[in-house]
Amino acid sequence: MNLKPEGGNAPSNEDGESQYLTFQLGHEMFAIGILGIKEILEYGVLTTVPMMPGFVRGVINLRGAVVPVIDLSARFGRHSSEVTRRSCIVIIESKGETGSQDLGILVDSVSEVLEIAASDIEPTPDFGTGLRQEFISGMAKVDNKFVITLNVNRVLSVDEMLMLAESDRSEQTA
Secondary structure (H helix, E strand, O other): OOOOOOOOOOOEEOEEEEEEEEEEEEEEEEEEEHEEEEEEEEEOOOOOOOOOOEEEEEEEEEEEEEEEEEEEEHOOOOOOOOOOOEEEEEEEEEEEOEEEEEEEEOOEEEEEEEEHHHHHHHHOOOOOOOOHHEEEEEEEEEEOOOEEHHHHHHHHHHHHHHHHHHHHHHHHHH
16 A cells, blocks of 8 residues: 555655655654755846735746746645745746746755655644645654654645735735
C-alpha cells in the first residue's frame, strides 16, 4: 500500500521514502516535495503589480521570465511575512487546468531536504492546523515533531489565484 500524499510532488525511493524541502513560516515547519522545486533564491528586489491580491508580493525577473512571488503566510490568511536576511524565494512549477507556471513562494527560512518515509506521514487532520484542509497533503513525523506537508498544486493553484485577483479587482471598482 502506497501512502504517498496526494499532490505532494515528492519522488519516492525503493524504501518508500520521499524527499521534502522543509522551511519555516513563523514558528511552524512545513514541507513540500522536491520534485516541483526548481531553485531557491535569496530574497531580492520585487516589482509590485497593482490590483493583485494581498498575498502576491510582486514579480521577479528570472532569466528573462516574469515570475510572480506569493507570500505563503498571507496566502494562508495570516499576516504578511516580514522580510529578514534568512527570507528566501522558492521557485516552484505549479500545474493547473491552464497548464504549468513557475511561481515563487516567499518563506521565512529554508531548513533542509529530508527523506520522510511514507509510514511517517499521517492523514490530514480534520481540525487544528488553521489552514484550508485541501492545502495539506499530510502531517509528517520528524524528530518527534509534526511537519505539515503541503499540496503544492492546491496552495499555488493558478486558476484559484486568478479568480481571487478578479474578485479583488471587482471589489475595488465597486
